[in-house]
Amino acid sequence: MAQVKGKKAGFGAVLWDYLTTVDHKKIAIIYLVAGGFFFALGGIEAMLIRAQLAVPNNDFLSAGLFNEVITMHGTTMIFLAAMPLLFAFMNAVVPLQIGARDVAFPFLNSLGVWLFVFGGIFLNLSWFLGGAPDAGWTSYASLSIASPGHGIDFYAVGLQIAGAGTLISGINFVTTIITMRAPGMTYMRMPLFTWTTLVAAILIVFAFPPLTIGVFLLMFDRMFGSNFFIVEAGGNTIIWEHLFWIFGHPEVYVLILPAFGIFSEIFSTFSRKRLFGYSAMVFATVLIGFFGFMVWAHHMFTVGLGPTANAIFALATMAIAVPTGIKIFNWIATIWGGSIEFTTPMLYALAFIPSFVMGGVTGIMQAAAPADYQYHDSYFIVAHFHYVIVGGVVFALLAGLHFYWPIITGTMLSEKLGKIEMVIFFIGFHCTFLIQHWLGLWGMPRRVFTYLDGQGYNTANMISSIGAALMAIAVIILLINIIKTLVKNEKVGTDPWGDGRTLEWSLPIPTPYYNFANTPLIRGIDALALEKEEGDGTIPAAGPVEAIHMPNNSFIPFMISFGLFVAGFGALYFASGKPWAIDAVANLPEKPWALYVLIAGLAITFISMGVRSWKDDLGYYIPKEELEADLRELEARERGAK
Amino acid sequence: MAEIRYDVPNEQWPVHPEKATLEGRNKFVGFWTFLAGETVLFASLFATYLALKDQVPSQEHLVAADLYHLELAFVMTMFLLTSSLTSVFAVYHMRNNNFGKMQLWLGITVLLGAGFLALEIYEFVEYVKLGHTFRSSAFGSAFYFLIGTHGFHVIVGLIWITLLIIRNANRGLSVYTAAKVNTASLYWHFIDVVWVFIFTIVYLLGVL
Numbered sequence: 006m007a008q009v010k011g012k013k014a015g016f017g018a019v020l021w022d023y024l025t026t027v028d029h030k031k032i033a034i035i036y037l038v039a040g041g042f043f044f045a046l047g048g049i050e051a052m053l054i055r056a057q058l059a060v061p062n063n064d065f066l067s068a069g070l071f072n073e074v075i076t077m078h079g080t081t082m083i084f085l086a087a088m089p090l091l092f093a094f095m096n097a098v099v100p101l102q103i104g105a106r107d108v109a110f111p112f113l114n115s116l117g118v119w120l121f122v123f124g125g126i127f128l129n130l131s132w133f134l135g136g137a138p139d140a141g142w143t144s145y146a147s148l149s150i151a152s153p154g155h156g157i158d159f160y161a162v163g164l165q166i167a168g169a170g171t172l173i174s175g176i177n178f179v180t181t182i183i184t185m186r187a188p189g190m191t192y193m194r195m196p197l198f199t200w201t202t203l204v205a206a207i208l209i210v211f212a213f214p215p216l217t218i219g220v221f222l223l224m225f226d227r228m229f230g231s232n233f234f235i236v237e238a239g240g241n242t243i244i245w246e247h248l249f250w251i252f253g254h255p256e257v258y259v260l261i262l263p264a265f266g267i268f269s270e271i272f273s274t275f276s277r278k279r280l281f282g283y284s285a286m287v288f289a290t291v292l293i294g295f296f297g298f299m300v301w302a303h304h305m306f307t308v309g310l311g312p313t314a315n316a317i318f319a320l321a322t323m324a325i326a327v328p329t330g331i332k333i334f335n336w337i338a339t340i341w342g343g344s345i346e347f348t349t350p351m352l353y354a355l356a357f358i359p360s361f362v363m364g365g366v367t368g369i370m371q372a373a374a375p376a377d378y379q380y381h382d383s384y385f386i387v388a389h390f391h392y393v394i395v396g397g398v399v400f401a402l403l404a405g406l407h408f409y410w411p412i413i414t415g416t417m418l419s420e421k422l423g424k425i426e427m428v429i430f431f432i433g434f435h436c437t438f439l440i441q442h443w444l445g446l447w448g449m450p451r452r453v454f455t456y457l458d459g460q461g462y463n464t465a466n467m468i469s470s471i472g473a474a475l476m477a478i479a480v481i482i483l484l485i486n487i488i489k490t491l492v493k494n495e496k497v498g499t500d501p502w503g504d505g506r507t508l509e510w511s512l513p514i515p516t517p518y519y520n521f522a523n524t525p526l527i528r529g530i531d532a533l534a535l536e537k538e539e540g541d542g543t544i545p546a547a548g549p550v551e552a553i554h555m556p557n558n559s560f561i562p563f564m565i566s567f568g569l570f571v572a573g574f575g576a577l578y579f580a581s582g583k584p585w586a587i588d589a590v591a592n593l594p595e596k597p598w599a600l601y602v603l604i605a606g607l608a609i610t611f612i613s614m615g616v617r618s619w620k621d622d623l624g625y626y627i628p629k630e631e632l633e634a635d636l637r638e639l640e641a642r643e644r645g646a647k
Numbered sequence: 648m649a650e651i652r653y654d655v656p657n658e659q660w661p662v663h664p665e666k667a668t669l670e671g672r673n674k675f676v677g678f679w680t681f682l683a684g685e686t687v688l689f690a691s692l693f694a695t696y697l698a699l700k701d702q703v704p705s706q707e708h709l710v711a712a713d714l715y716h717l718e719l720a721f722v723m724t725m726f727l728l729t730s731s732l733t734s735v736f737a738v739y740h741m742r743n744n745n746f747g748k749m750q751l752w753l754g755i756t757v758l759l760g761a762g763f764l765a766l767e768i769y770e771f772v773e774y775v776k777l778g779h780t781f782r783s784s785a786f787g788s789a790f791y792f793l794i795g796t797h798g799f800h801v802i803v804g805l806i807w808i809t810l811l812i813i814r815n816a817n818r819g820l821s822v823y824t825a826a827k828v829n830t831a832s833l834y835w836h837f838i839d840v841v842w843v844f845i846f847t848i849v850y851l852l853g854v855l
């Protein structure tokens with residue numbers, strides 16, 4: 006059961022290990038690799054968009070293909086890149102930050118990652134199976150109901166599978182942070198990344214179910230003959246918009262809050278100071294999470310909900326700027342007077358402040374409902390959300406990748422290449438999106454595949470496309486950096502940045518599979534920094550070394566997810582050619598085998614679930630002797646290093 | 648994790664066997680979190696239903712006031728409420744380490760739940776005969792999706808509890824199985840609470 010140490014395992018064994026793992030550290034790597042893959046895919050789609058828009062009257066992409074590319078770009082980036090990559094860091098870091106041996110539900114953790122992987126693959130297979138979805142990442146029903154072919158169905162089923170995984174992971178992190186904290190790790194001593202993960206996970210729990218329902222309505226209408234959005238039969242397409250944005254707005258906070266958390270850690274680490282205003286930061290995080298649910302209709306100002314509704318949602322939206330502002334000032338105050346170290350993560354963090362503030366300011370502009378009639382559906386909106394999502398979330402992902410790379414892989418990315426990458430990315434980002442504010446104000450609509458010559462859009466679009474190319478170059482530099490570092494494979498030791506403040510930096514690298522040989526005792530905020538200042542720099546133990554209970558690996562999560570993946574195809578093709586389906590689907594040739602695929606897929610899933618609940622899975626114990634031997638070896642290694 | 652022991656002597660049986668292990672506590676918190684998500688799921692369904700209530704394509708199509716029978720809905724409510732009570736009895740006996748009685752009350756819970764389900768199917772069949780179907784109108788879609796999702800939860804709950812009864816038959820009670828039974832009963836209560844809302848928002852408001 007216990008890991009074979011020091012021996013090189015074969016490729017098959019490693020693969021099997023990852024397919025069955027329930028270890029949060031390995032699941033983090035799966036999230037990182039799969040999320041990174043989808044990030045590259047979404048990036049390629051972005052390049053296609055910018056290539057098409059670089060010059061007027063371009064026919065590089067056809068109108069229909071353009072719609073598919075923008076839809077898949079948005080959907081991929083939000084659901085399959087940004088969120089999974091954040092989950093990668095949550096998995097890699099949060100259990101270590103709170104002194105836990107693993108997450109609360111290791112089995113569900115594995116189920117969550119495989120559902121995401123299979124959902125993502127499902128969604129992207131649409132490219133090869135008759136065309137991708139083409140109604141935008143928001144997939145408004147009035148548009149998506151009429152979309153021909155199965156594209157939208159791939160969107161619906163794929164999101165349903167991936168979304169289930171996200172919900173499961175959300176529940177898992179809520180539970181983990183509530184129940185698995187080490188002795189002394191009170192709520193008000195939790196590092197900010199843990200706090201933001203907790204609030205983001207709660208948002209997931211409350212925000213994903215409305216999406217699930219909305220997507221079900223869409224699936225039923227398109228494939229099973231219901232009438233939720235069919236106006237002739239009494240349906241109402243605005244229901245989709247509400248459900249989507251009740252999910253959609255909290256979703257943007259699901260993305261940005263963990264990003265805030267990562268930056269908070271980076272600021273205090275590389276300013277070598279405690280985070281300024283810790284409790285205000287926690288309070289602001291919770292408040293943002295709370296407000297996040299009361300502003301969804303700011304995406305629907307032009308729908309016609311009426312002046313009262315618009316006014317209420319406008320005010321609520323503007324109110325969110327207050328806790329966000331609190332955070333900005335606290336970060337600045339953290340840097341203020343600190344002894345700053347300009348590492349790559351810190352450079353990203355410093356660049357984040359002005360970039361994100363610009364996105365926040367345009368957000369407030371849009372929150373003024375009458376003004377939003379001017380901005381809505383123009384490039385101004387595109388500029389706004391890329392300033393917050395790229396300037397906030399993607400900066401945080403890149404910063405986090407450099408920052409936490411040693412914890413995840415045991416090596417250190419090149420700082421030189423990292424800084425080059427950061428500078429190019431930063432310039433490319435502003436070059437791409439700053440000018441889009443003006444494009445929007447000049448009247449260029451979003452989601453239109455080309456524009457005419459002589460409208461004054463040419464130069465600005467070209468600038469924007471050049472910026473996009475710069476960002477692509479930066480990502481390629483990052484890839485080169487990663488490959489070089491992995492090939493060199495120079496291992497680093499504990500606390501590789503030298504300034505680690507929180508518990509995760511106190512652990513040996515590579516982290517043992519049981520994380521903490523001794524349950525740690527937490528004496529205050531920034532546990533490691535505290536021990537460095539007041540003690541001998543090591544975290545005290547809460548008790549003597551004892552045998553550790555561990556969960557067994559399992560292949561069942563993979564099978565459950567695979568079953569749903571198969572069933573998804575069955576459900577999707579089952580509707581082809583059926584008279585009750587929407588015209589766009591009913592016109593397709595009938596697929597008699599689809600029903601059997603559906604049944605087979607569900608059978609795989611349910612049998613796997615049955616096996617899981619039927620067998621007692623009691624896990625195993627790591628004997629005390631093994632832990633003590635590990636500790637001795639570690640001590641010897643450290644003495645050797647000195 | 649405490650050792651898994653079946654046939655624990657009564658004096659060693661914990662007051663809250665379902666929360667005696669770390670796994671049990673995790674399950675408890677995790678499942679409540681899941682139910683929070685389920686609450687929003689049903690809230691979305693209720694909102695959809697209210698938005699589409701009585702939205703039908705033509706004058707001939709039946710609407711809520713023509714269809715609903717409070718008597719039937721009331722009997723269904725009684726079945727489900729009673730089954731919630733019997734599941735409380737089951738958990739009570741679980742806490743007292745009385746395996747046989749726990750199994751018995753779980754069995755009664757399943758029977759009552761099945762009775763509820765039978766009545767629901769009867770109701771659906773009647774409506775379909777009257778032309779009120781999933782595909783006949785937006786109202787129909789919303790009605791069947793809301794009630795059907797609840798019904799689906801009932802089916803899942805029935806299968807779940809039945810499987811628990813069977814799988815534990817030879818095992819007996821331990822802190823491991825107690826956590827499983829407790830989780831299932833939480834789920835069953837949740838389904839029951841949702842039904843109370845269905846009764847008021849769908850049926851009571853429907854006939855008014």
Ligand code: HEM
Nearest residue numbers: 257261303304322326365368369371372377381390393394
């Ligand atoms: C001060 C905070 C913010 C305010 C006041 C704000 C306000 C708004 C408003 C009013 C819109 C709708 C504009 C329209 O469509 O006419 C909007 C769109 C959007 N915002 Fe924000 N926002 C804020 C922060 C954020 C953050 C932090 C994110 C993401 C991390 C974000 C992501 C988005 C996205 C993705 C859209 C466009 C969705 C679409 O139509 O495709 N916003 N924002």
Ligand SMILES: [Cu+2]
Nearest residue numbers: 254301303304
């Ligand atoms: Cu919003």
